[in-house]
Amino acid sequence: MTERHRLRSVLWLAYMNGIVPMRTQPLYLLSILASPLSFLFFVTVASGGTLFLYGIAGGMLLTVLSVGTSLQTDMSHYRTDLKFQDVIVASPVEAPVYVVGIALSELIYSLPGIAVFIALGAWEAPVALVGAVTIFAVLLMVWALATALGFTLATFFADVRETFVFSSLVSLGLTVLPPVYYPISAIPASVRWLAYLSPTTYAAMLMQGAFGLQHLTFSSQVIDWAVLILSSLALLSIAALKARWRDP
Amino acid sequence: MSNAVEARALSKTYRHSGGTTDALSGVDLTIPTGRVYGMIGRNGAGKTTFVRIGATQLALTSGSMSVLGYDVMTETSKVRARIAAVPQESRPLYFLNVFELIYLYLTIRGTEARDARKRTEAVLAELGLADSRKRLVSHLSGGMRRRAMVAMVLASDADVLFLDEPTTGLDPIARREVWTAIRRAIRDGRTVLLTTHYLDEAEALSSRLALLDGGRVLLEGTPTEIRERVRQPFRLVVSGVLGRAELEPFGSVSTVEGGYLVFAKEAPARELAQLALSKGARVSLGPVTLEDIFLQVVGKAIDADDVPAEAAE
Known part of the structure; x- marks a missing residue:
């Protein structure tokens, strides 16, 4: 495959798995927003409105992280149930092209959700250009991280139901324990080290800094x-080395 | 390049919690280009394992396999550029319509959009799917979904097509339409490796056949060659008057609905036919079918499924 062919394949895959389902079943879009908006509502109400912006930053992060969960579920479903991955394996399409195509499709699918949070953020506290660039870069990095994690996990499951168990655990480790929706100072000092084990803690702090919520x-x-x-690169390397394209 | 697929001492062992299962044991096969090559066998015979190794979806354990001269393990990208596959029990993506399923498969493979559109229209017409082009595949019957999957790979520019039980679940008319499309693929000079449970399908489409059981090739050749290699190449169905004891000296006897099925060599078959007619019994005489051959060689009907779960492919 030439570079042009690779790019075309990525875009067609993204269209197939991102745009077409949106057109076929627009209600799915609401499901992307359900969790981030629920967290935003809960955090805002519980804090009397003081954590609203934290909720916006967290909502953006969670929406992009859900790309990883969706990718994991889609990849598992396509591999084990539909055998679509086997159809693609027996074709000129290479594994990275397939992964990037599906990952891009998940990102496209989450764009309306991100747009809602951008609109809410712009309405509540517009950020400067540097802040906007930081937010974009952080979200891009988190997308790469979530994609690598989702793909690696998906290739090891024999049944799509197993992915649901791991999705919950991954969500817990990446979005609930780390301070995605609140300042890290809210976590008791004795267990704060746990939060530092998750790469999303660092992403959340950068986001909160970009929104002017923390001085970094x-x-x-x-x-x-x-x-x-580094954690994104490490996960991408693991995905490249350990993920199964051909069954052993 | 004269051969599409070559397997030499090909073996595959699956490891699982209960130990290991040998799915293929020292298989040697040569599949010529430009033909339909049929692979028949019961569940767990090794057909799907063979196809998945050839389609670069599964690693082999030992031996070698090449597709169009390229090693499936070391020259994988060269193999993948020339093949397409419909895996066993595969289903189309439910949110696409029939046109999108084929068209997007082609464009993702790298076919230019205009060519992909042309190929999609042609295969839709050929497989009787043109009227369903806008229907979501999730709204199609199981048979039509399967036909759409077959249409997908037939529309591709692949030189070798791996079709793993492509007509399972199709009604007789739909099966015939798929057969027509497969024959068209052969007219285009392509090679089709077809696994099937339907012996009539294997016989109708294949220029050569391999009969697998327990991970080994038991018989290989053209349908005619295979018939000639069978110990008792004639079949008689005898109803009425004659009992089992009177039939057994002529060949192998088994009970069928309304009478007995006898496999016999030519001379005893003729002799038995004359005897049966002289005694007023109803008798039919003919060459053995592929199903009969399977029964003779394997000792069980092709649809008998006594394979342990861990050995199933």
Whole structure:
């Protein structure tokens, strides 16, 4: 395959799995928003409105992280139930093209959800250009991280039902324990180290910094970016090395 | 390149919690280009394992397999550029309509949009799917979904097509339509490796056949060659008057509805036919069918399913 063919295949895959289902079943879009909006509502009500912006930043992160969960479920379903992955394996389409295509489709599918949070954020507290670029870069990095994790996990399941168990655990580890919807200072100091084990903690702090909710020193920004980039690269490497394209 | 697929001492062992299962044991097969090659056998015979290794979906354990001269393990991308497959029990993506299913498969494979459209229209017409082009595949019957999957790979530019039980669940008319499309694929110079439970299908489409059981090739050749290699190449169905004891000296006897089925060599078959007619019994005489051959060689009917779950493919 030439680079042009690879790019075309990625875009056709993204169209097939992102645009077509949106057109066929628009109600699915609401499901993307259900969890982030529920968290936003809960956090806002519980904090008397003081954590509303945290909820916006968290909502964006959760929406992009859900790309990983959706990808994991779709990949498992396509591999084990529909055997669609086997159809693609027996074709010129390479594994990275397939993964990027499906990952892009999930991102496209989550775009309306992200747009809602961007609109809410712009209405409540518009961010400067640097902040907007930071938010975009963080979301892009989290997308890569979620994609790598979703694909790696999906290739090891024999049944799509197993993915539901892992999806819940991954959600717990990536979105509930880390301070995605609240400041890290809200976590008791004795267990705060647990939050630092999750790469999304660093993404959340960068997002909160971009929204002007936290003051981040230069050194803490460097550390946050370094952890986020390294953990994304590590997960992408694991995905490239360990994921199964041909069954053993 | 004269051969589409070559397997040499091909073996595959599955490891699982209960131990290991040998799905293929030292299989040697040569599949020529431009033909339909039929692979028949019961569940667990090794057909799907063979197809999945050839389609680069499954790693082999030992031996080798090449497709169009390229090794499936070391020259995978070259193999994948020339093949297409309909896996066993595969189903189309439910949110696509029939046109999109085929068209998007082709464009994802790398076919230019205009060519993909042309190919899609042609295969829709050929497989009787043109009227259903806008229907979501989730609204189609099981048979039509299967036909859409077959249409997908037939529309591709692949040189070798792996069709793993492509007509399972189709009604007789739909099966014939798929057969027509497969024959068209052959007219285009392509090779089709077809696994099937339907012996009539294997016989109607295949220029060569392999009969697999327990991971081994028991018989291989053209349908005529296979018939010639069978110990008792004639079948008689005898009803009335003659009992089992009177039939057994002529060949192998089994009970069928309304009488007995006898497999016999040519001379005893003729002798038995004359005897049966002289005694007023009803008798029919003819060459053995592929199903009969299967029964003789394997000792069980093709639809007998006594394979343990862990050995199932």
